[in-house]
Amino acid sequence: MPKILEGIGCPYCGCSCDDIKVVVSDDGKKILEVENACAIGTEIFLQATSSDRITRPRLRQSDGSWKEISYPEAFDYAAKAIVAAKKPLIYGFGSTTCEAQREAARLMELGCGILDNCASICHGPSLIAHFDNGYPSCTLGEVKNRADVILYWGANPIHAHPRHMSRYAIYPLGFFKGNGFFERTVIVVDPRNTDTAGIADYYLQVKPGHDYELFNAFRMVIYGFEKELPEMVAGIPKQTILEVAGILKQAKFGVFFFGMGLTHTDGRNHNIDIAISLTRDLNQISKWSIMAMRGHFNVAGANRVWCWSYGFPYCLDLTKGNCAHMNPGETSTIDLANRDEIDLFINIGTDAAAHFPIDTVRHLKKHTWITIDPNMSMAAEIADLHIPVGISGVEVPGIVYRMDNVPIQYRKVVDMPEGMLSDEEVLSGIANKVEEILAQEKIGFSITNSHKKIIPAGP
Ligand code: SF4
Structure with missing residues (x-):
């Protein structure tokens, strides 16, 4: 018997409608019908369980082709890139949960980088x-x-x-x-x-x-x-x-x-x-x-989570570890990229390749580009490493802030394809790996962002 799920949240625009009714096949794997959603929301659900999903991380090879790798290998690659980078930047988050946004903040504190979201180019x-x-x-x-x-x-x-x-x-x-x-x-x-x-x-x-x-x-x-x-x-x-x-x-x-x-x-x-x-x-x-009128279904969430963590909603410079600083124009993604200050770009829950000015994309593409996204977007297609994740609000539950800053608990509708991880789990896996590398190499923090040079972290 197909299952009927009610009170489901739509993971698309800032309306964050939470009255969607979804009919799921009896094996719980396919979405059969969607009620109450608009045409866009309906497509989001119906496309979610399509069979042409990428379900494992892909690493770009020297000849331009992709090689499928495991999640631990992807974490290792991303963590080493973050530790090696002078100024890594993670950007996006309009289509992620608040739980993932919190993990991204931990990652950039460890990596001493820049934490930015879509508000940088919208609100x-x-x-x-x-x-x-x-x-x-x-x-x-x-x-x-x-x-x-x-x-x-x-x-x-x-x-x-x-x-x-x-x-x-x-x-x-x-x-x-x-x-x-x-x-x-x-x-x-x-x-x-x-x-x-x-x-x-x-x-x-x-x-x-x-x-x-x-x-x-x-x-x-x-x-x-x-x-x-x-x-x-x-x-x-x-x-x-x-x-x-x-x-x-x-x-x-x-x-x-x-x-x-x-x-x-x-x-x-x-x-x-x-x-x-x-x-x-x-x-x-x-x-x-x-x-x-906030655009994505949880861009307001990124602003909220980082405000209660650091006091700033976007363009956060964490190059001094957990001491945040915000100055749009100086610490905003487009400006940093155009000044060639970013030597590692991580795109998550958005499509920077489709939305940024082409010159900015060219600057970012001079260095390593990692995309964490369920979809085969432009940002995924030009990446050096693409880590696919479950779709927030369809396969991954979590907290979402509607455009009026009201938090809503989104539920899971169907399971992720077997072996896949959520964006929160991926960010947490990379952050744990960064911690491991820093501990192994005895890299400590200093207030001058020089922890990337090896500073003894004490006995
Ligand atoms: S796309 Fe926006 S308006 Fe349409 S159902 Fe989803 S949240 Fe609601």
Whole structure:
């Protein structure tokens, strides 16, 4: 009899939907049906048990071909590469569990390297703005039950977070919003006339790169300076700005969702900074919250785990062991790679080869590249060592932080192919091996990152 599993978490986007129903074959090996997930989520589950998986580590040979090796051999190769490297870097983590993120931190402490996650190229500017200006946010449950005005700025959830509107923000029937969609006003600000803009009550087609000006215009209206407002700001007529500002002020519970259209246009963290200021201003009049539309299902987890470990969410320089330092621009992956400072790159739970600028990939490829990933991604195909792992959220259980920073326990749906390991087990195996090498060679720590030169660690 096929088994029906309910309350399963989807390992794809930042919505981290945990209401998925999965039908598994009676031998527990194949996923037969998926309910409640969007088209992307459904494919993630159905593809997971496909037969063309790589199930053992592969090491690149001098002629470019792959040779299958065992997990212990892969740990040995990776550990030796980490100990030999002056500045190793591990990057990714959007699609890993918090348990793996914690193990990666232990590994980079031992290896005295750089610990970075996908926020470095997505919501990093948002995190910098949070440092500067706070983060008056809420949970997606509060959005569903209370929100009457939803503002999407630089985000296109119809494509990037397909169930965001139906599960949390616009369509669901909430405790205080029994008529769902009919009780909510939707505003979209975006230079592109997206599908999300198509369902909005108000669509403001802001001039690309002029978001900051539009925020300022809304703040002027809120502070009573509407007479001083020019006839047109950032491509939006004064009359529209006044009308939309009126809706923002009258909201009983407004929520402001922003995406990478805001973090990666001119202004970057300053855009988020002023968005937070606008949210704070609106809270003098009504009730407003702000939330980043996080991309991967557990990129927020990496930020949380490393914040409670070191005080910093991304771009962590651990070259002095467990004494962390963060300075985007100096300690961020792309910048370090472009300055050729990285001599070992480990890609995990993302596809840096597909997402990084090609010149950055070329710099990283001058040195050893290790990919830890269940899939045959571009990052896996160009690696010197590819270590396949179980799929988090499908074959591997673990903690995941949703985009509103609510932790969710993801469960396992099917077993990993026999003999495979999870990313946490792989990172732990490499870290144990690094410890062994350091102990054998009596390599000690020093505060100058010179432990790679042999320093006596004491008697
Ligand atoms: S919206 Fe995102 S988390 Fe939810 S089912 Fe779709 S891909 Fe999965």
